[in-house]
Amino acid sequence: MSDAISAAPQARVVTMEPAVQITDLTYRYRGEKTEALKGISLSLNRGEFLVVMGPSGAGKSTLAAAMNGLIPNFFKGKIAGEVRIFGQKTTETTVARNSETVGIVFQDFEAQLFSTNLELEVTFGMENFGVDRDEMHARMEEVINYVGIAHLKGRAPSTLSGGQKQKLAIASVLAMKPRVVVMDEPTTDLDPISKMGVFEITRRLCEHHDTTLMMIEHETEEALYADKIALMQDGRLIRLGPTREVLRDVDLMRSVGVAPLGIPSFFKRMGEGDLPITVDEGVARFNELSWKVSAPAYQKLTENEAAARAGLGEVLIRCDGLDHTYDTGLKALDAVTCEVRRGDVLAILGQNGSGKTTLAKHFNGLLMPTGGEVLVDGKPTRDQGIFKIGQKIGYVFQNPDHQIFSETVFDEVAFSSRLRKLPEDEIKARVAQALASVGLTGMEKEDPFSLTKSGRQRVAVASVLASKPDVLILDEPTTGLDYSEQRGMMDLVQRLNKAGSTIIFVTHHMWVVAEYARSVIVMKEGRVILQGTPREVFSHGDRLHDAFLRPPHFVDFSNRLGHTFLTPEEMAGCIVRGMEA
Amino acid sequence: MSGDFYIDNNSFMHRLDARTKMALAFLTVVAILMFEHPVWLMPITCLSLLQLYIAGAFRNLRRIRFILIMMSLSSMILWNFFSNGVTPLWWKFEVESFLFAVNRTLLIVLVISSGMVLISTTRNEELVLGLIKIGLPYRVGFALSTALRLLPTIGSSIITISQAQRSRGLDLHVKNPLERLRRFLPLLVPVFISTIRNTNTFAMALESKGFGARDKRSYYLKMEMKRADYLVLGFALVFVAVSIVLRLKGIGQIPGLTRF
Structure with missing residues (x-):
């Protein structure tokens, strides 16, 4: 993606030029009995965005590490098949050399930052490739503006918040101008709004700069931006398909051990086909079907909750x-x-x-x-x-x-x-x-x-x-x-x-809060800004947003319809279909 | 709590080249060693105070005041015993040995403060780059700076781990040293394990950022000897030269002092 970042935004370019080609990749860590990857084959075109999902132990991180040759060069083991990045086999060169084409962002943002200030962190990768000083300076300015951390110049990485640290980690990888970026659960330790910040960056990368992206993610809501989703289980690729198709396959996702989205789950439970995915689509469909929320049923729900709270010791x-x-x-x-x-x-x-x-x-x-x-x-x-x-x-x-x-x-x-x-x-x-x-x-x-x-x-x-x-x-x-x-x-x-x-x-x-908590305290800058039941707290979407939080999509969807529901099951029990009303 | 002494500032001392500052620290020590009599150390003391003041590094000295005080006290006592003079002062002490003890104590404090000026005004990266510029291989320099960086990380994981074990009922306040050592085991094992895990990720991140990809590496930090650097260095060299001359002439010594 040379000059990609500075290029003017243009229409989305997914070309047919293969950027990543993985062929029958099988890998076993030294000392392990079973393979971590079993015959994975997939290819990504230049500019495509793939999200890889699956339970722990599915081999997702192993796959990510194979992308720049950390496997098998850093983690020793037995490998079969191959990974080619723009035609270059990852095993034929060193990890360090691969890193010019493939950038990796890791989950643990503490361990991947090691400089004493932001500028030095961003330039570290370029120094290794002998980039000249003026060029380094220009690129550094460019990427820190791109990810939105320019105002933090001069700060020590250890003094930044989690979201800022992860953005810095991304900037330091982008500064090397990799054509393929791999992110291994980059948002796991982040709050919802910082998560969205990171996703916003990834979306821009794909949309405007023909960077090829592979991201490992646990949270399904975040996968919405991707072109394709790959589901992995036990080292195998179970399903690879366009994002919306995979997200609609609620049952498969659940059986693989990935959280299905609340909105399609709800409509599926209600017996609908052609499931809506996003909040907007859900609201539109709900109104189209002229369903209503039953007031007595909803009241019963809140009354039960109040009774349970009153019964506390x-x-x-x-x-x-x-x-x-x-x-x-x-x-x-x-x-x-x-x-x-x-x-x-x-x-x-x-x-x-x-x-x-x-x-x-x-x-x-x-x-x-x-x-x-x-x-x-x-x-x-x-x-x-x-x-x-x-x-x-x-x-x-x-x-x-x-x-x-x-x-x-x-x-x-x-x-x-x-x-x-x-x-x-x-x-x-x-x-x-x-x-x-x-x-x-x-x-x-x-x-x-x-x-x-x-x-x-x-x-x-x-x-x-x-x-x-x-x-x-x-x-x-x-x-x-x-x-x-x-x-x-x-x-x-x-x-x-x-x-x-x-x-x-x-x-x-x-x-987790929506489904398991009985009461909630929301904190911001050392103060308690909201207190109450999950239902009460999640009904204040705007104030949550102030605290860098947001309710799950499904709760947002029900909020838009005038009631706060915490789970699809709960809501399904309170629906009156148009004709019955 | 934190092992980082760098003060993010832009003073005159901060702007000097790392090599100048390293040379300055070295030359200060050389000059100090030329004198026995504490009065002759006064010019250096004033210059050191000036450096500390410009750098704003007094607060770092305050952070290590306990160590400074302990070292000064023991130095005053030891050097009084380990040297002899001719003019009695009080009990077993002589004027000469007392002066010498003051000199040695000043020496310790001054050496520590000149080191402190260096690390308070020079980033880890600058220090390493300075060493590389005077001939240290890059990998050795990098290893050195990594070791320095690891200290604060280990420090903060020790705090978390001791909190975790204290909430499980671990009480570290016991008199018996053996028992105490045994009780530290629940702290040490997790500290080791988490440090090892961290360094593994660190190594991966390092490789993935192209560490060692090319034989030749460029540097973002500019190392440039400016006029101020040459002036400071020139002054320091003259100062040291004068000190050596004085020493050769026998000035600044304590007559009648016997050292063991």
Whole structure:
């Protein structure tokens, strides 16, 4: 895409020139028994945008790594078949040389930025190719304007927000002017609006600059911009087709383990064909069919919700005018007042850096207020200390690898109980119970590090459950998991709640909030800006937008029709068809 | 908490070439070593204070004040014991050994501050580029700067991990050193594992950005010796030359001092 970025926007150019040709690609990592990729064949024309979806372990990241030769040059293993980029075989040269044609953006934006300021980060790639200084400067200016981070010039990457970091990572790849860009889950750790920012960039790249794009993505709503979708499972390519066709195949998506879109799911459930995909299409179809939402049915829904809330128990945690200012002078929490009642499932939402995690860390005494008060069981956390509160309020950190250290799952789960010097019988019983509730019974002797990410997450949850806390705090429990793992994790959370635990979780995943939370706190710049049931909160689309959030498409769709529905199932139960009305 | 001392500023010291600043730090140490008598260190002390002031680097010294104070105290005590003089001062100490202790303490503080001026005003990349320009191979320089960069990352993961384990009931405040070591295990294992995972992604990202693609690499940062650089260097060289001459003439020493 030389000169592509500076070229004037023109009509979409998808040419028939093949940019990527993958032929019968099979690959097995060294030391693994099964192939990570099994006979993948696909080709992309210049200027096409492909989104690859599938559950964890489907081989998506392996495929991405094969695009610039990281496989098999960096990750050793056995390869068959070939990948050609504009006719050049990736295995015939080095990864570094390939990177001039194929740029890769990784999910982990922390690990891929390594310079001390923004300009140096963007120019790093060009330096490696010996680009001359004036040219580097011009290209740097161009790409930072292109992705919209020009106002951050001179800043250290570590001081940027998640969305800004990922945009910087993209800019630093684009500066090398690659003709093919591969993005491996670039938006997983981002809030919804930052996600849209990244997608907006990718769309422009394809539409105006004939860059060929391959993106791995978990969230179906984001795949809408693509030309094609590839569904992968167990190393195989299950389906490759035009975006709208694949998105309409709701059943196939579900069976592969990818979240189907809410709007087509709803219309399918209602027995319609030729399913609408987007919010606009959904609204148009709904009106065309002259369906109505039944007022009594909707009222019953909200009444049930109100009754459930009224049935919650006593206040367990209360924050009163809570302030927190870090040593650096950053005011992370500003006069937060909220309460958590027994039996609740509370979701804390907000942009990266809005203070969600800081708030959650006050609930179990990890952080102490610098102003105002946090009361647990009516007593200030300051007077109780973390050791004491920790027995009542368990905290599962976002990254399970930040707490796992034992050689066996049993030892890991027994850690807290042993520290608290419980009798060995009691410990055994607790571990067994905790493992049973996360579905890991029989894994006691396994090495926790050999488990998958979702397995390690479960071990982390079990190790907190073993100390039988009243309240369980989970920091982004679904980040980095695929759709069915996310469901599994949240179903587990729901079961724990039914069994009596009070749940607090911090998340970016709006559909998780829609389907699993009972109450919601929305934070922005350290303040609570919205509080209520998911239905109440999601009915304020504009105020959510201010907090860099947005409800799922399906909820948006129902909002446009005048009512807030959280799931297709729920809405389907409240519809009166035109003729019956 | 953070291992980064660079102060993002545009002072006179910041604008000097990295090579000038490295030379300046080296020459400062050479000049200091020429004198025994603390009074003769006063000109250098003033110049160092001036550099710190221009660079705005006093706040970095404040960050390490604990280490500075501990080192100064132990240096004052040790050098009083490890040197002898002829004029009694008090108890076992002589005037000469006291002066010498003051000199050695100043030496420590001045060496640290000149290093601090260097890292407060020079970016990691500039420092490495400066080293490369004076003959260090690029890969060695890059490895060096990567190591420097890893420190803050490890620091922040230690904080998160210790929070995670503390909320599981880990109490690190125990007297027995062996027991304490054992309790640090739940911190060390995850720190190692997450650092290794991070470096793996880092290496991938590095290759994917074309690291080592060409034998010849270009540099975005401009390294240029300007008039100010030559003036500063010239002044420093003259200063050091004068110091050496004084030393050869035996000026600035403490008569009657015996060092062990």
